[in-house]
Amino acid sequence: MTSPEDAAPVKPPPSFAPGAPVAVQKSRFAGDPLQSSRRISGDLGDTTPVASPTFSPRSSSLSPSRRLSSSTQPRRSSAGSPVGGIVDGSDDVRSLIIRAFSPAVAILASDDTHELVKQKGFKGGLRELLRPFGEKVPGRVVIRDSVGSSRGWEDYGVRFIDLAETQPVPSSRDPVGSPMGQLEAVLQNTLDAADSTSNRWSQLSQSSNTNSLSASPLYQLFLRRLLSINTPTPHETFMHPVACVIAISSRNKTPLESLRQLYAQTSQGSNAPPPWVHGEFLRYYVLVHDEDRDDISESTKLYDQMKRHFGLHCHLLRLRSNQCVETDDDSVEVPSTEWLSPAEDLSKAEEKNVLIDLGPEVPYLFESDVNAIKMMVRELVVQSVIPFMENKVAIWNDQVASRRRGLSGRFMSMSRRWAGFGSSKSGSSGLGGGNTGNYDPSLGCYRPDTPEAILRKLADYAFMLRDWKLSTSTYDLIRADYGNDKAWKYHAGAHEMCAVSMLLNPLTSTAKNKLETIDQLIETACYSYLTRCSAAENALRCLTLSVELLMSRGGSAAESAARWAMRIMEMGLVGSIGRNLITERISACYASKTSNTGSPFGSRRRKAAMWSVLASDAWLKLGKTPLALACLEQAERLYAEVLDKEGVYPIPEMQAVMDNLKRAVQVEYLEAQGVDTSDETEVAKKLGAEETSEKLDDRAHRRSLIVSPAMVENGPPSAVPQGEEPRQDDDFE
Template identity: 65%
Template sequence: MTSPGDATPVKPPPSFSPGVGRSASKSRYPDEHESTASIDAELSEARSVSSPTPPLSATTAELPIRSASPQSRSVRSSTPQLARSSFGSPFDGRFDGSEDIRSLIIRAFSPTVAVYASEDTDELVRNKGFKGGFWELLRPFGETVTGKVIIRDSIGSSRAWEDYGVRFVDLKGLGRAPASRDSGRDSPLAQIEEVLEQQLGSAEGSLGASLPSKDVLGFPATTSLAKLFLRQLLSSTPAAPHETFGHPVASVIAISSRNKAPLETLRQLYAETNTGDKRLPDWVHQEYLRYYVLVHDEERDDITESTKLYDQMKRHFGLHCHLLRLRSSQCVVTDDDSVQVPHCEWLSPQEHLSGVGEAETLVDLGTDGTPYLFDSDVSAIKSFIRELTVQSVIPFMENRVAVWNDQVASRRRGISGRFMSMSRRWAGFGSSSRSGIGGSGGGNSGNYDTEHNYYRQDTPEAILRKMADFAFMLRDWKLASSTYEMIRSDFGNDKAWKYHAGAHEMCAVSMLLNPLAMSAKIKLESVDQMFETACYSYLTRCSDATHALRCLALAVELLKSRGGSATESAARWAMRVMDFGLVGSVGQILFMERVAACYASKTPVGGAKWGARRRKAGMWSIFAADQWLKAGKPTLASACLEEAERLYADVLETDGVFPMPEMQSFIDNLRHAVKVEYLQARGFDAQDEPAADDPLRTEEISEKLDKRNHRRSLIGLPAQLDAGTLMSAGPRDIEEEPNDDFERA
């Protein structure tokens, strides 16, 4: 095993700057104090009647608005400012969306179902308006299976899940895409950053000068942006040898009723996926479930003939068959029984940038180009996907896990298995008959192919990894974590570093997701060590920045949702992301806000305020406000300033006054700069301040502001200090002491 000193140093992607917001434009901070009391009072009156804003994107679920709890302390009464929002603080641990984030992470690792359809089937679906064929038709409906899905774990207990789903992919491109580089404009990390920038720009164009600073939940608009970032990150990793989440659990082989030789076509499609040119690579396990579908054209073909053909399919290919009845004509919005096709949630960054799933304007109908289906088609597709998942995919996975657990894992856990593992490690005995695949090249005596950097799909290591991934997708996290922990040492002995990193990453994730393992028995030190090992192997040994960022992002969100002392560990991992330069300027700001949210969710001990990290949370919120201002987003900067004030209200000895004059000057400066940018973004001249007795000018400002849907922001106070005063010390330097952070600054 190589030592850290011998490894290649970590290099951030060249398309990103490791500095915080270095590429963003500098904000303008006035050198002289400018009185803004009159504007503050007028804007406060104008904003008192404003309404909450719509969510950031169309994919954000609309939920009822919640009210806020009253503030325990007030700010300086001598300082006029904009009226406070009626929404509660997003940093409140009760409304931080941890369960939503956990559900998002769980749903990201769903079973993959490949789709391979005949040409006549794809042609039928293209006539309905889906250019990608049968796969594109099924994809949006598979992300959430209708009804409850009951899954049995390894000990036989059952649990019902309402958010289960499968991921449909095109078999023709599975495992054949060129390996993506982690540097340059085409890297997944650069594409994610570009998606975030486009999302900010599109929201600005539709809402006015800037984004809404709060969504319907009362969270900042960047909460939706952070979810988009996490969803894009979890969707950016293609099928890889070292993990089987992207490998197909089942394959849908489809023909239509238009086919002249249906049974022969089905045999030909199966042969192409088994031994032909559509066979998956050697690192993909070939024993996946085949599911045969007959698509019946309701408008042109006879249902009696299709039923006879369907009975023949079941006699020849078994019970894993389905008759899907669809109408071949295209549905438009003007039809009475038209239903809009749901948006795909798990689009990759490349698909987002290429415009996949985005609507195009239809001039003749005056509507967008979102596909529509007949209600009967939607019901048939949902019924088919539920039957596929509940009656075929889930039982198949449960059966394979039971077989592999009995035939492979049990031997590995026994005394003989441990002895053979130790013998292979120390003396080179007990290796498989395939040890010659790559053993001589890399110096290892195991089954790892050092020439191609993967295990063959029939080796015990590959089977155990697939078993652990199956258990994870079945949400049996106890079995998954024990299996990952069992095989991670084998990967290290064989110097299979990407497998080694993946096993450590998913072992820690399984432990944190297991609801029965949330007690104090699991030490956070062991979980942190797993994340540390995984991150080091991904970056230094494998130069895989995408998986390293995914590992750190999962560590941040899952440790934060755990609560208690784990929130400080989550904040440290978020700082590590910024230190490594794995994200761009927008990503840096989002992780600053995640650090603030982690510290703010730290609950105090007992009824006292000891143990809380409100000052640290406020400090990082101020850092985020400064970077949003440099990026030209004064509304988001105002939201961060407001949250910082709420956090500081509980810890400052004097209401709204910092003990150090330099810190007070910095906050005043930042507030004033945000206010100037905010007014200029809305067409006001910040230098042309209306007099307090000028009702016409005041009414003009109020009318212009009332026409915009934005929440009441905190914008006020003059300023004198340069913006880089506090950041010059470095965020990590300030964070070392919990109780004297600003004194260190």
């Protein structure tokens, strides 16, 4: 066997000439080019000899001279991805969006409880201990909708938050400190981590799902962090607490009095929610029993007293106060938190950098503690939170929404709008005359007991209970009132969630007239968010959710999704990394557009391939060669479905663009492996070419190979013979 010292530093790839077909190593999903996994052909930081990447659009096999040797075959790493989480397909991305809007459960614990949990190794207190287990409730959660039918959900969860987090946070004027700047910083940190740990690139640049709509793990991270921007706001109630866990421990000397004091803090004091949060949320009382030091019989007696004083919404949580370590027999690793805000992600990254020499600090719990916490979370959600929300939805729907939907309610709404009758503010009447409702412009919100605020809360509760039919009708009912009151953020939010609810409802048609309605809702929401409210993060969330949900519908909805994704880039809502991810999703949108007849006509494979090429060039400009390679391979597979001849493009300029991009990726790999690319002879030797008359361009030139989508799509104007019309993409397809 050849020793590593005798092996060549880099195996030369097959040579290719401009305009000639170029071979590519086939993936194991060779039967369907669009369903192959997005993989990497080498690890940047690995010292093992790795062959430079080669490409082929359609060949099902390779000759021995072009096949990579088994010793240099890139292997998919089994190491953990720096992104973490789940690799999702189109259905899983839809599930991710649904799970992002979960009920918020606040935590308010006594000092003795905090000390007990801190002793177990959780510095953030009870919330840090419970948070990972709330994101996935064990077992099936059955929810009853507004018409009385029930449905079970396996992926239901809640968000545990500190009660103090409901207080509004002043917006930062520093672009880096803003949510959008933090989101871009999270993506940059992830790519930097992949650069420093080369064997993680494979999981970062590929999707294990064979669906062509699969989102890359990096895009999933982008989506999770975007949906986790949890700044409390009056105009939507997703981050308003549905319930509050009031916890004391068995160490407490005056338990009942402590519970009463904590209850008072939920409505007044420094921990109380702001005035625009409705105070009628559920209180859930928890007694944390110390299994290692306290008597269970005494805790049981105290627990019975709690139920007599505070009702049935109580729980006895039995935990060991000793800290668990990995070497314990019954130790269980605490699951990672999926829904971290960008600020929290950056904070955790800084902590890891400080402790990099000591290794990652992974928390562990005893198996008995894990089972006790899961039991408590399930009981909290199934027996208390869900019934409480269902009851509130029924009451608000019957007492408030039904009156608005009735004839008298519509008459009063029209009266307030056109004549000022029924207004709560004097002197505000008149035709179209300004604020005629309950909106307070000085505070920028409605009081929580006004019909407009209750209806928004009803719609949000129905959305979190996954009753999208009721949420759609309620958002649609109140959006006009918000516009009449010039409550622009409420107005934008109602339009946004009305469109999202319609797209999540499987019974909603995607006919042309219905898509026009959805497009109008999205357009109105984005205009209000950006022009009237300067809320870029809300506009980005609206467009991103619309893109993913429209793309999952397929057909003409997929083309609409691509147009809205382009709007994200036109509005400049994302940074350079986010822009590249959106470019990839535009390609996925067009790839999901299929013909109803099953023929290639009506599909958008060429457009999908073109946007993959643009994404590849964009990643190459950022120096992320593995991501560029993944996009380039996807483009080759898409082009293979519409080209008349294998690897030969109908436009010479297009052939040159693809050849130059392939060569640039190859040269980037050589640079990553320490090859001096300024030496033309050495590069030609490594690339396997016998002769070359072209000199290598510098890095800046090689990273700007593609100028515009128009050149990739139809070639420059000189490529069209005089007197002939250029062939349009739709005609070709």
